[in-house]
Amino acid sequence: MIKRAAARLSEAKAKELVGAKVWIHDEDWEHSLQRLAGKPTVNIEGLVGGYTGPGGKTILPTRVVAKLDLRLVPDMTADGALAALKAHLQKRGFGDLEVNMIGGYDPTSTPPDSPFVKTLDAAYRKAGLDPLLWVRNAGSWPGYLFTGKPLSLPAGHYGLGHGSGAHAPDEYLVIESSNPKVAGLDGAVNSYVTYLETLAG
Numbered sequence: 152m153i154k155r156a157a158a159r160l161s162e163a164k165a166k167e168l169v170g171a172k173v174w175i176h177d178e179d180w181e182h183s184l185q186r187l188a189g190k191p192t193v194n195i196e197g198l199v200g201g202y203t204g205p206g207g208k209t210i211l212p213t214r215v216v217a218k219l220d221l222r223l224v225p226d227m228t229a230d231g232a233l234a235a236l237k238a239h240l241q242k243r244g245f246g247d248l249e250v251n252m253i254g255g256y257d258p259t260s261t262p263p264d265s266p267f268v269k270t271l272d273a274a275y276r277k278a279g280l281d282p283l284l285w286v287r288n289a290g291s292w293p294g295y296l297f298t299g300k301p302l303s304l305p306a307g308h309y310g311l312g313h314g315s316g317a318h319a320p321d322e323y324l325v326i327e328s329s330n331p332k333v334a335g336l337d338g339a340v341n342s343y344v345t346y347l348e349t350l351a352g
Contacts, residue, residue: 152263152286153188157181159283188286191232192222222289223258259294259306260287267305274349278311278342290317309346312339 162180166172174183200215202208221232233252240248261268263284275282288308297306311334314324328335334342 152284153181153184156283156285157184160184187289189224191224191227193236194220194222196220221255222291224287225258225260228257229255256291256293257295257299259292259298261294261298261305261307265305268307270346270350271307271309274309274342274346277345277349309342310339311342312336 157180174180175186178186196218198215198217201212202210219236221236223229223232229252233250233255237246237250240246240250268284272282272284292308294306296302297304312325313328313333314322316322324336324339325333326336328338
């Protein structure tokens, strides 16, 4: 799936979207996609500490806060990742740090040959598209509620339309499209009808 994605997706456009000139470790496009789909990450969302007001204060900070988010992949758990982070800090002499998990959940995965995914593929093809099945989204959503025990159901993302900039001030969704190749909100809603019709068929 990644090899197919590397052949179809524009590396130049991907670099432009994230403002990158090269991928980590100077990896090629395919290996960077493998890393994106299959490797966990630890991201520092923000750091706060010390005095940042007007003038100066010749003191050491009494409190420093770091906010992290961790992206998990299959065979990991949220509890296990938290324990690993604490063990990492302990091993390096920072066991006295207070670590609070304020949210999170286990990773989610659905087999590509499941009837659910096959129906998604058929619905896209019904709409005249050649879908690109992607291994794993680098975002987050609580799909484990469906794919995990006790339900163990397939789950995934589907729909037409276009949007971008998720969680950013410039986040958008196309409501009325002037491009015949891009669905507006009406096309996005209709895509779910198409899915249900395909599922019923």
